[in-house]
Every structure is written in C-alpha cells, then in structure tokens.
Amino acid sequence: MFVRVTTDLAYWANSLGELGIASNSNRKIRLNEFTYKKGTEIYGENEPADYVYQVKAGAVRSYKLLSDGRRQIGAFHLVGDIFGLENGTEHRFTAEAILNTTVRLIKRRSLEMVAESDAMVSRNLLSMTTDNLQHAENHMLLLGRKTSLERVAAFLIEMDRRLKAAGVIPLPMSRRDIADYLGLTLETVSRALSRLHELDIIGFVDRNQRQIVLLNRGQLASLDQQT
Amino acid sequence: MFVRVTTDLAYWANSLGELGIASNSNRKIRLNEFTYKKGTEIYGENEPADYVYQVKAGAVRSYKLLSDGRRQIGAFHLVGDIFGLENGTEHRFTAEAILNTTVRLIKRRSLEMVAESDAMVSRNLLSMTTDNLQHAENHMLLLGRKTSLERVAAFLIEMDRRLKAAGVIPLPMSRRDIADYLGLTLETVSRALSRLHELDIIGFVDRNQRQIVLLNRGQLASLDQQT
DNA sequence: CGGGGGCTTGAGGCCACTCAACGATAGTGG
DNA sequence: CCACTATCGTTGAGTGGCCTCAAGCCCCCG
Numbered sequence: 001m002f003v004r005v006t007t008d009l010a011y012w013a014n015s016l017g018e019l020g021i022a023s024n025s026n027r028k029i030r031l032n033e034f035t036y037k038k039g040t041e042i043y044g045e046n047e048p049a050d051y052v053y054q055v056k057a058g059a060v061r062s063y064k065l066l067s068d069g070r071r072q073i074g075a076f077h078l079v080g081d082i083f084g085l086e087n088g089t090e091h092r093f094t095a096e097a098i099l100n101t102t103v104r105l106i107k108r109r110s111l112e113m114v115a116e117s118d119a120m121v122s123r124n125l126l127s128m129t130t131d132n133l134q135h136a137e138n139h140m141l142l143l144g145r146k147t148s149l150e151r152v153a154a155f156l157i158e159m160d161r162r163l164k165a166a167g168v169i170p171l172p173m174s175r176r177d178i179a180d181y182l183g184l185t186l187e188t189v190s191r192a193l194s195r196l197h198e199l200d201i202i203g204f205v206d207r208n209q210r211q212i213v214l215l216n217r218g219q220l221a222s223l224d225q226q227t
Numbered sequence: 228m229f230v231r232v233t234t235d236l237a238y239w240a241n242s243l244g245e246l247g248i249a250s251n252s253n254r255k256i257r258l259n260e261f262t263y264k265k266g267t268e269i270y271g272e273n274e275p276a277d278y279v280y281q282v283k284a285g286a287v288r289s290y291k292l293l294s295d296g297r298r299q300i301g302a303f304h305l306v307g308d309i310f311g312l313e314n315g316t317e318h319r320f321t322a323e324a325i326l327n328t329t330v331r332l333i334k335r336r337s338l339e340m341v342a343e344s345d346a347m348v349s350r351n352l353l354s355m356t357t358d359n360l361q362h363a364e365n366h367m368l369l370l371g372r373k374t375s376l377e378r379v380a381a382f383l384i385e386m387d388r389r390l391k392a393a394g395v396i397p398l399p400m401s402r403r404d405i406a407d408y409l410g411l412t413l414e415t416v417s418r419a420l421s422r423l424h425e426l427d428i429i430g431f432v433d434r435n436q437r438q439i440v441l442l443n444r445g446q447l448a449s450l451d452q453q454t
Numbered sequence: 455c456g457g458g459g460g461c462t463t464g465a466g467g468c469c470a471c472t473c474a475a476c477g478a479t480a481g482t483g484g
Numbered sequence: 485c486c487a488c489t490a491t492c493g494t495t496g497a498g499t500g501g502c503c504t505c506a507a508g509c510c511c512c513c514g
Contacts, residue, residue: 045454064364064365064368064454065454066368066372066373066452066453066454067452067453067454068452070372070373070452071372072367072368072371072372074364074367074368086357087353087354087357088357092361092364093364116346119343122349122353125353126314126349126352126353126356127314129353129356129357129360130313130314130315130356132360133356133359133360133363134319136360136363136364136366136367137291137301137319137320137363138291139367140299140301140363140366140367140370141291141293141299141301143367143370143371143410144299144370144407144409144410145293145297145298145299145410146293146297147469147470148469148470174491174492174493175492175493175494176492180371182371183370183371183372184470184471185470185471185472186492186493187470187471187472187493187494187495188469188470188471190493190494190495191470191494191495193493193494194494194495207478207479208478208479208480208492208493209492209493209494210492225293225294225295225297226293226294227272227291227292227293227294374501374502375501375502401459401460401461402460402461402462403460411502411503412502412503412504413460413461414461414462414463414502414503414504415501415502415503417461417462417463418462418463418502420461420462421462421463434510434511435460435461435510435511435512436460436461436462437460455514456513456514457512457513457514458511458512458513458514459510459511459512459513460509460510460511460512461508461509461510461511462507462508462509462510463506463507463508463509464505464506464507464508465504465505465506465507466503466504466505466506467502467503467504467505468500468501468502468503468504469500469501469502469503470499470500470501470502471498471499471500471501472497472498472499472500473496473497473498473499474495474496474497474498475494475495475496475497476493476494476495476496477492477493477494477495478491478492478493478494479490479491479492479493480489480490480491480492481488481489481490481491482487482488482489482490483486483487483488483489484485484486484487484488
C-alpha cells in the first residue's frame with residue numbers, strides 16, 4: 001500500500017548513474033554544490049527553473065511579493081529539504097538564503113529523465129508535490145482563520161518537529177520572517193512570544209531570542225486549535 | 228517541452244479499457260455517476276479516499292474546520308473540475324455539494340493501476356496536483372497579505388475566468404461561502420461587493436445578488452494587487 | 455401566508471496594525 | 485581592539501480595518 005519514498009537528491013543522482021546517463025561530459029554523475037551568502041537570492045519568481053535544490057546546510061525562505069512590498073513566505077526550507085521543484089518551467093516563488101547556505105543541485109532535465117524511466121522516482125516526485133500541497137492546505141487554514149496566538153503556537157510546533165536539536169529550537173529566521181510566514185507583523189509575533197514566555201510555555205535560551213525551548217508542549221498544542 | 232494534459236476522467240476510464248482492466252465484473256469500464264442534494268456531504272475530512280470525482284453538473288466546496296466551527300474553504304469545484312484526488316489514503320478536506328450536484332466517479336485503485344502503466348496518465352496526475360498546489364500558493368498570498376477589497380476583487384476575477392456565461396458570473400455559492408474562502412466574514416464580503424457596485428465596477432443582475440456582471444475588468448484587476 | 459434563509463446596512467468593539475522609542479547585539483572599518 | 489553603525493527584538497500608545505451584534509428587507513418555499 002505504502003510506497004517507500006526517498007526524498008534525497010543523492011538517490012536520484014545514483015539513478016541517473018545506473019541508467020548510464022552522464023551529466024555534461026563526466027562519466028560519473030556528480031551532485032554539484034553551491035554556497036549562498038546570507039540574504040542572497042537563489043532564484044527569483046518567474047525565472048526559468050533549471051535546477052532543483054536540496055539544503056545541505058543553512059536555511060532558505062520562499063516567498064511571493066505584492067507590488068507594494070507586502071510579502072508572504074510560503075515555506076521555510078531546512079537541512080535535508082528539497083525545494084525549487086516545479087512542474088512548469090518557471091519558479092513560482094523567490095528563494096533566498098536566510099543564513100549562509102550550502103545546497104546540492106541537480107539539473108531539472110536530468111531529474112525528468114530519471115523520472116521517465118524510474119517509476120519510483122516518478123512516484124517520489126508526486127509524493128513530494130503532495131507533501132507541499134498538504135502543507136499549503138494547512139497553512140491556508142492558519143492564514144484564513146487562526147488568531148495570532150494560534151498561529152505562533154502552530155509555528156513553534158512545526159519548527160519543533162522539523163529542527164529540534166537536543167530540546168531547543170534554534171530558529172534560523174528573524175521575527176520579520178516569522179511574521180511574513182504567519183500573515184502577521186513582527187510586533188505581533190514578538191508580543192505572542194512574550195505572552196507564551198509569561199505563561200511559562202516557552203523559554204528563551206540566548207540573548208537574541210532565536211533559540212527557544214518548549215516548556216509545555218501540551219499547553220502549546222492546545223493553544224493551536226488543530227482541525 | 229510541454230506535455231499534453233487530459234484532465235478528464237473519461238480519458239482515464241478509456242485507458243483502463245485499453246489496458247484490459249475491467250472494473251468489477253464488467254468487461255467495459257463504466258464511469259459511475261451519482262447525484263448529491265444541495266448541502267449534503269460527498270466525503271469527510273480524514274475519511275478513506277476510495278474515489279476520485281469529477282463535477283458533471285453543480286458545484287462543490289472543499290473545506291477544513293477548526294474545533295470551534297471556524298471554517299476555511301480551500302477550493303470551489305465547478306463543472307469539469309476533478310476533486311478528491313489524494314496521494315495518501317485519506318481525504319484532507321470535507322467536500323459538500325453547494326447545489327444539487329452530479330459527479331462522475333472512478334475508483335482510486337483503478338486510477339492508480341492506469342497510472343502505473345500509462346506514463347501520460349501518471350504525468351497528468353502530477354500536473355493536476357501541481358495545479359492544485361499553485362492555486363493554494365496564490366491563495367496563501369491572498370489570505371496572508373491582501374485587504375478585504377483586494378480579496379473580493381481577486382475572487383471575482385477568478386470566478387469570471389472559471390465560470391463566465393455570456394458576460395455574467397452566475398455564482399453558485401453564498402456570501403458565507405465566499406467569506407470562508409477569502410478568510411473574511413460574510414458582512415465584510417457584502418460590504419466589499421456593495422462598494423464595487425457603487426464604484427460601477429460590478430453590476431447585479433438578479434434579486435438575490437448571485438449573478439454579477441463585470442462592468443470594468445481593468446479597474447477590478449488593478450484593485451487586486453497581483454504579484 | 456407564515457417562516458426561514460440569504461443579503462444588506464448600521465453601530466460599536468476589539469484584535470492586530472502602525473508609529474515610536476529604546477536596549478542589545480553583531481558586523482564593520484579604522 | 486574599539487568606536488560606530490545597522491540590525492534585531494521588545495514594549496508602549498494609539499489607530500483602524502475587520503468583526504460582532506443587531507435590525508430589516510426580500511425572496512423562496514412550504
């Protein structure tokens with residue numbers, strides 16, 4: 001019933017190798033790596049989507065802009081995440097490095113070739129797209145119907161799940177990034193975090209408040225009115 | 228580069244037939260039809276996803292609920308649209324008929340079997356999922372960052388594109404549905420529509436205000452701050 | 455004809471936004 | 485190594501856009 005899913009570019013590169021498909025003139029398939037400095041753009045909205053990316057180190061934000069500068073971040077990409085995978089030929093978001101970030105790259109065309117002959121890779125592509133869709137669907141509920149406190153609670157729960165390191169959550173993104181992800185202002189995010197701190201639901205570790213520890217996960221979960 | 232996409236259950240049923248796969252004991256693949264009365268549930272969130280649906284007549288809303296009743300409609304499904312397609316085994320939305328609605332059904336398992344051997348159907352599945360994802364991505368921007376007037380303008384533009392009939396837009400859904408789609412209250416939607424009417428951007432045709440005509444599409448588009 | 459649902463409109467309230475000030479920190483250049 | 489500056493985060497005061505509550509109209513439908 002369930003299909004094993006390998007969301008790793010290395011697997012796909014291997015598949016390319018096994019198929020005897022060489023990238024450029026090399027016989028061996030090589031995953032190219034590239035490092036982006038903090039704050040730099042990886043690709044822009046509506047640019048041709050020639051590559052697919054996987055975060056090796058660092059963190060990335062994907063966002064859309066309105067003409068007057070209002071920004072909506074659609075997703076954060078953390079270590080291991082694959083992003084920039086589009087079905088069409090153009091990127092639908094702008095992607096920027098939040099920290100100095102190293103990514104692995106694979107040519108979109110190569111990936112399409114693997115998918116053509118490897119049903120498992122093809123299934124993985126669909127599965128990844130579905131995961132993205134599911135995330136977007138849940139996020140629509142958050143953006144359309146949740147209060148500021150519920151949004152921030154949901155955000156912390158998501159980040160706890162995705163990047164917990166020894167009990168603390170080392171957030172790579174700023175309050176403004178969080179706000180633009182949650183459809184709030186940075187002040188509202190800050191006030192919500194202060195409130196959670198007052199209530200002894202979260203604790204701050206470092207001075208710039210980027211490391212957070214969950215003191216009461218149950219209470220946090222109850223603040224986010226899930227489904 | 229571009230692949231022809233056939234988003235029609237009839238095509239998939241044909242593919243099943245060509246593959247010699249019969250549904251149940253019948254030799255011929257038959258697309259079952261079913262009619263739901265206005266307001267009835269087609270499937271519920273978290274129910275097993277055994278079927279995929281295509282709207283033949285009527286209209287459908289897909290939504291998520293919070294425990295206290297807050298509702299977020301993720302999409303409206305109009306004539307021709309396919310919905311209920313999940314990659315996992317469970318539906319992620321509740322689907323309800325807005326009007327008396329006739330749907331065509333196909334077994335999910337059958338569809339998976341076609342996709343297994345027909346690369347084109349497989350591509351179509353990915354393409355449909357991508358379309359849904361793209362819609363959700365745009366909707367996140369709307370829900371997170373647009374004003375009430377911009378949301379309503381965007382809604383009218385979307386509906387104009389999707390169900391225009393001889394210049395007028397015959398909206399199947401109530402103000403409450405529109406509000407739950409746009410992350411607003413029904414009163415705010417009503418006020419926005421009145422405002423657009425005052426500005427001579429839209430006109431009402433019938434008494435219950437469900438038919439709308441766009442008098443100035445350009446002005447409407449400029450009210451919705453696209454990308 | 456009576457009841458109920460859908461829509462509009464008005465009055466008032468509240469939650470998140472705006473504007474502002476301030477402290478702390480990290481990055482920069484001398 | 486140390487000012488200097490820009491950036492980030494918090495907090496307070498006041499505003500405003502959307503929500504809440506309410507009333508009334510119209511139409512559909514029993």
